Amino acid sequence: MVKIGLEVHVHLNTLNTKLFCSCSSNYEDKEPNTNVCPVCLGLPGALPVVNERALTMAVMVATALHMEISHILSFSRKHYFYPDMSKNYQITQYDGPGSTAIAYNGWIEINGKKIRIRRINIEEDPAKSIYPTGSILTSKYTLLDYNRSGIGLLEIVTEPDLENPKEARQFMEVLRSILEHLDVTNFELEGAMRADCNVSVEGGERVEVKNVGSPKDAEAAIAYEIARQNAALRSGVKIRRETRHWDSIRKVTVPLRSKETEEDYRYFPDPDLPPYYIPHETIDKIIKSMPELPESRIDRLIKQYGLDEYQAQVLVYQKQLADFFEEAAKEYKQYKRLANVIINEVQRRLNEREIELKNSKLSTEHLIKVLAMEDNGSISVKTMKDLIPKIIDGIDPEQYVIQNNLLIITDVTALENVINSVISKNIEVVRKAKQDPKVVDFLVGMVMKEVKKRANPKQVYELIQSKLREIS
Amino acid sequence: MISEYIKCVTDEGIEECISRVYDRVTKLEPKLHAFITLVDKDTVINNAKQVRSRKLMGLPVAVKDNISTKGIRTTCGSRMLSEYVPVYDATVIERLASKGATILGKTNMDEFAMGSTTETSFFGPSRNPWDLTRVPGGSSGGSGVAIASKMVEIALGSDTGGSIRAPASFNGVYGLKPSYGTVSRYGLVAYANSLEQIGPMARNASDLKILFSIISGFDIKDATTVSFDKKDDVDIKLNGFRIGILKDIMDRSSPEVQNVMSSFIEKLSSEGALIEEVQLGYIDYILPAYYIIAMSEASSNLARFDGVRYGYGRYKEGTWIQTFSANRAEGFGSEVKKRILLGSFILSAGYYDEYYIKALKIRKLVKESVDNILKSHDVILSPTMPILPPKLGDVIDDPLKMYAMDLNTVVANLTGIPAVSVPVGFYQGLPVGAQFMGKYLNDFFLLNLVSEVEKITKMAELTPSI
Numbered sequence: 001m002v003k004i005g006l007e008v009h010v011h012l013n014t015l016n017t018k019l020f021c022s023c024s025s026n027y028e029d030k031e032p033n034t035n036v037c038p039v040c041l042g043l044p045g046a047l048p049v050v051n052e053r054a055l056t057m058a059v060m061v062a063t064a065l066h067m068e069i070s071h072i073l074s075f076s077r078k079h080y081f082y083p084d085m086s087k088n089y090q091i092t093q094y095d096g097p098g099s100t101a102i103a104y105n106g107w108i109e110i111n112g113k114k115i116r117i118r119r120i121n122i123e124e125d126p127a128k129s130i131y132p133t134g135s136i137l138t139s140k141y142t143l144l145d146y147n148r149s150g151i152g153l154l155e156i157v158t159e160p161d162l163e164n165p166k167e168a169r170q171f172m173e174v175l176r177s178i179l180e181h182l183d184v185t186n187f188e189l190e191g192a193m194r195a196d197c198n199v200s201v202e203g204g205e206r207v208e209v210k211n212v213g214s215p216k217d218a219e220a221a222i223a224y225e226i227a228r229q230n231a232a233l234r235s236g237v238k239i240r241r242e243t244r245h246w247d248s249i250r251k252v253t254v255p256l257r258s259k260e261t262e263e264d265y266r267y268f269p270d271p272d273l274p275p276y277y278i279p280h281e282t283i284d285k286i287i288k289s290m291p292e293l294p295e296s297r298i299d300r301l302i303k304q305y306g307l308d309e310y311q312a313q314v315l316v317y318q319k320q321l322a323d324f325f326e327e328a329a330k331e332y333k334q335y336k337r338l339a340n341v342i343i344n345e346v347q348r349r350l351n352e353r354e355i356e357l358k359n360s361k362l363s364t365e366h367l368i369k370v371l372a373m374e375d376n377g378s379i380s381v382k383t384m385k386d387l388i389p390k391i392i393d394g395i396d397p398e399q400y401v402i403q404n405n406l407l408i409i410t411d412v413t414a415l416e417n418v419i420n421s422v423i424s425k426n427i428e429v430v431r432k433a434k435q436d437p438k439v440v441d442f443l444v445g446m447v448m449k450e451v452k453k454r455a456n457p458k459q460v461y462e463l464i465q466s467k468l469r470e471i472s
Numbered sequence: 473m474i475s476e477y478i479k480c481v482t483d484e485g486i487e488e489c490i491s492r493v494y495d496r497v498t499k500l501e502p503k504l505h506a507f508i509t510l511v512d513k514d515t516v517i518n519n520a521k522q523v524r525s526r527k528l529m530g531l532p533v534a535v536k537d538n539i540s541t542k543g544i545r546t547t548c549g550s551r552m553l554s555e556y557v558p559v560y561d562a563t564v565i566e567r568l569a570s571k572g573a574t575i576l577g578k579t580n581m582d583e584f585a586m587g588s589t590t591e592t593s594f595f596g597p598s599r600n601p602w603d604l605t606r607v608p609g610g611s612s613g614g615s616g617v618a619i620a621s622k623m624v625e626i627a628l629g630s631d632t633g634g635s636i637r638a639p640a641s642f643n644g645v646y647g648l649k650p651s652y653g654t655v656s657r658y659g660l661v662a663y664a665n666s667l668e669q670i671g672p673m674a675r676n677a678s679d680l681k682i683l684f685s686i687i688s689g690f691d692i693k694d695a696t697t698v699s700f701d702k703k704d705d706v707d708i709k710l711n712g713f714r715i716g717i718l719k720d721i722m723d724r725s726s727p728e729v730q731n732v733m734s735s736f737i738e739k740l741s742s743e744g745a746l747i748e749e750v751q752l753g754y755i756d757y758i759l760p761a762y763y764i765i766a767m768s769e770a771s772s773n774l775a776r777f778d779g780v781r782y783g784y785g786r787y788k789e790g791t792w793i794q795t796f797s798a799n800r801a802e803g804f805g806s807e808v809k810k811r812i813l814l815g816s817f818i819l820s821a822g823y824y825d826e827y828y829i830k831a832l833k834i835r836k837l838v839k840e841s842v843d844n845i846l847k848s849h850d851v852i853l854s855p856t857m858p859i860l861p862p863k864l865g866d867v868i869d870d871p872l873k874m875y876a877m878d879l880n881t882v883v884a885n886l887t888g889i890p891a892v893s894v895p896v897g898f899y900q901g902l903p904v905g906a907q908f909m910g911k912y913l914n915d916f917f918l919l920n921l922v923s924e925v926e927k928i929t930k931m932a933e934l935t936p937s938i
Binding site for chain 2: 038041042045048049086088089097098144266272273
C-alpha cells in the first residue's frame with residue numbers, strides 16, 4: 001500500500017505586501033535584490049509587523065477547507081541555519097506552548113473520498129537560491145535573491161490519505177481552484193504553488209520530495225518515487241528516511257540529504273509578534289464576505305445551465321474555464337454543447353500548445369461565432385473543430401472560412417455540376433446504383449470528396465437520386 | 473544640562489559650542505574610552521547646523537552602539553559587526569533627529585549587551601570616571617561614562633536586565649528603563665526582545681524627562697509598542713507618599729550600599745514619605761528565570777549573524793556550514809558564545825518545558841508579587857546595584873558573581889514595569905544609586921517623582937574631576 005501526504009506551500013501574492021514588511025508581494029521582472037528592506041533582509045534591529053490581510057485570507061481558506069479556526073493569531077520561530085534564510089529562523093506558526101496554527105482538521109473531497117487536512121499555517125518564504133554553474137548539487141557557488149524573502153505563504157498539510165499519484169494531482173487541482181476562487185493566490189506568478197510530497201511504500205520509510213511546482217509535476221514525481229522505491233525494495237535495498245529533490249527537467253528525484261534524526265527546530269513564540277485574540281465577530285465577518293466556492297459553483301452550474309456533474313467539475317476545477325463558460329453562456333444558450341466544446345475541443349488544443357486559456361487570444365465572441373456557423377449549417381463539424389486552434393490564435397473565424405473556402409456549398413446548380421461530372425466519369429457505377437440503392441452512398445461519397453466535404457450529404461443524396469431518375 | 477547647550481548656541485553659535493564638546497572629548501576619551509565610534513567634528517557641526525531651527529538646536533548626543541544609525545558604524549561591541557554600517561535609522565534616532573539632536577558618537581558596551589561592566593566589549597572596557605581602576609557598569613557603560621564626564625548632556629542606552637540602570641548607578645547619573653512597549657525597539661539590535669527597552673540617560677531629572685518624551689510613543693514598525701497617555705502633570709508630594717522597600721533585596725546588598733541607602737531613606741522619611749518594608753519573594757528564582765529567558769531569546773536573535781549579508785565574513789570558501797561556523801567562531805566573543813550555547817540548549821526538545829516554560833511561570837509569579845506590592849504602595853524602592861562599582865577584572869572571570877549583580881534590576885525587565893536609577897549618595901567617593909519601580913505605564917509619574925527626589929538629594933550634574 002502506498003501512502004502519500006502533501007505539504008503544499010502557496011504564495012499569498014495578492015497580499016500586495018510581503019508578510020511582515022511593506023515590500024511588494026509581486027517580485028516578477030524585478031532586478032535581483034531590489035524588492036528588499038531591512039526587515040526582509042534580516043538586518044540587525046529590524047522588526048516584523050504582520051500584514052493583517054493574511055489573517056483574512058487564512059480564515060477564508062480554512063473555511064473553504066472545512067477547518068476549525070483558532071481564535072489566537074500567533075507566530076513562532078523555527079530555527080535552522082541555511083543560506084537562503086535571512087535570520088536563520090523562519091517566522092511560522094507552530095502548535096506548542098503559547099502558539100498555534102491558524103486552523104486545524106479539515107478536508108477536501110476527491111471522487112467521493114475525503115482527504116483530511118491536518119492544519120494550515122501562515123509563514124514567510126526564504127530567499128531564492130540560484131545555482132549559476134549547475135544544479136543544487138553541483139554548482140560551485142550559490143547566488144541569493146532576497147526579492148522573494150518574506151513573501152507570505154500558506155502551508156497546507158494533509159494527512160497521508162492520498163493513495164496514488166493521480167489522486168495527489170487531483171487534490172492539488174481542487175485546492176488550486178479553491179485558492180483561485182478566493183483570490184488568495186495569483187497562479188500566473190512564478191512559484192505560486194509548491195509542494196513537498198511525502199511518499200512511502202509498504203516496507204519502506206517515508207521519503208520527502210521537495211521542489212514540486214505543479215499538480216502535473218506532483219503526479220509525475222510521486223509516480224517516479226513509487227517506482228523507484230518499489231524497485232529498490234525488490235532488489236533488497238532498504239528505503240530510509242531522506243529528503244529528495246524533484247528535477248523537473250529530467251523528471252527524476254535526486255537525493256538531497258538523509259534524515260537520520262528528527263531535526264530540532266527549537267520552536268518558541270516570536271517575542272516581536274505578540275499573539276492577539278481574534279474576535280468571533282471578525283471571523284464571522286470574513287466568512288460572510290467570502291466569494292463563491294467551487295463546491296457551490298458546481299451545484300449552481302448544474303442547476304442554472306443543466307450541465308452534468310462531470311462537466312461542471314471539469315470547468316470549475318480550472319476556474320478560468322468556468323469563467324469563460326459563464327461569459328460565453330450569456331450569449332450562447334445551448335449550454336451543454338458549449339460546455340462540451342470548451343472541455344473537449346478548446347482544452348485539448350490549449351494542452352497541445354501548453355498554454356493557459358488566460359494567456360491565449362481566445363475570445364468568447366469568436367467561439368460563439370464558430371458554434372453559430374455550425375448550428376446554421378454554414379460549416380461542417382470538421383471545420384468547426386479545425387477552427388478552434390485558429391481562434392485560439394485570435395483569428396476571426398468568419399473571415400477565415402470565407403478566405404479559405406470552407407463554407408458549405410448549398411447552391412443546387414453548383415452541386416449539380418459536380419454530380420454531373422462524377423456521373424459522367426462513372427457510368428458503370430451509375431448503372432449498378434439504379435439496381436442497388438447501397439451503391440448510391442458510394443456516389444455520395446465521391447461527390448463529398450470532390451467538394452472536400454463542404455456539402456450536406458443528405459442534400460447531395462437527394463440530388464443524386466433525382467438525377468438517377470432523370471437518366472432512366 | 474540641555475539648557476546650557478541651548479544658551480551656548482544662542483550666545484556663541486553652533487560651531488563654538490560643538491568645538492568645545494570636542495575639546496573635552498579629545499581630552500577625556502583616552503582615559504575613559506566611552507566611545508567605539510566618534511563622528512568627526514566637521515560632520516557633526518554640519519549636521520547640527522541643518523537642524524538648528526529645531527528644539528534641541530543640534531545638541532550632540534551619545535548613542536549606545538547597539539542602536540542602528542544610518543551611515544554610522546553600529547558594532548554592538550562585537551567583532552562580528554566591527555565593520556557593519558547600517559542603511560537605516562532606528563525609530564528613536566529618527567525621533568531625536570526630528571527634534572534637532574545630532575549624533576556625536578556610538579558608545580562602548582558589553583558585546584551584544586551581554587555583561588554588566590563593558591568588559592566583554594571587543595573594543596576593550598570603558599573606565600569609571602569616579603575611579604579609573606573601576607568598571608562603569610554595563611552594558612550601556614559608554615553612555616554612562618560619556619554623560620558622567622560631561623562629554624554630552626544626554627545619551628541613549630538600552631536595558632535588558634539593568635543595562636541602563638547599572639551604569640547610571642555606578643556613574644552617578646540618571647537612567648530610566650521605560651515600561652515595556654513605550655519606546656520603539658525598531659533598530660535596536662535584539663539581545664532579548666521580550667525584556668529590553670531603549671531608554672534615556674541624563675545628568676539631571678529634567679533632561680531625563682525631556683529625552684524620554686522625545687523617544688517614547690507608539691511606533692507602527694514595532695508591534696510590541698503601545699499607545700499610552702503621556703500625561704506629565706501628575707503632582708507628586710513626598711509628604712504621604714507610600715514607598716515599599718524591598719527587604720529581601722536590601723538584605724542581599726553590601727554594607728556600603730546599605731549604608732548609603734539608609735541615609736537616603738531617612739531623608740525621604742523626614743519629608744513625610746511613608747516607608748514600609750515589603751518582601752518580593754522568589755528571590756532565589758529571579759536570576760535563573762531571567763537568564764533562561766534572556767539566553768533563549770539571544771540564541772535565536774543572534775542566529776542571523778553568519779557573515780553572509782553583512783558582518784564578520786572573513787571566511788568565504790568551503791561549504792556554507794564551514795563558512796557559517798568559522799565566521800561565528802571568530803566573530804563572537806566567549807560570553808556571547810556561552811549564552812548562545814546555553815540558550816540553544818534550553819530551547820531544544822525535552823529541555824524547553826523543564827527550563828523555558830518554568831522560567832515563564834516564575835516570571836508570572838514575580839509579576840503578581842510586584843503588582844500586589846504596587847496596589848498598596850506608590851513605588852517600590854531598592855538599591856539599583858547590590859555592590860559598589862567593582863575593580864576591572866574583579867567579576868568578569870566569575871560569571872555567577874557577575875550575574876548576581878543584576879538581581880535588583882532584572883525584576884523590572886521580567887515584569888515590564890518602569891524603573892529608574894537616581895544618584896542618592898557616595899561611599900568613599902563612589903556613587904550609589906537607588907532604584908524606584910512604578911506601575912506599568914506610569915513612567916511620567918516616576919519621572920516626576922525623580923524631580924522631587926533630586927530636590928532633596930541635591931544630586932544633579934555630578935561631575936568627577938579627572
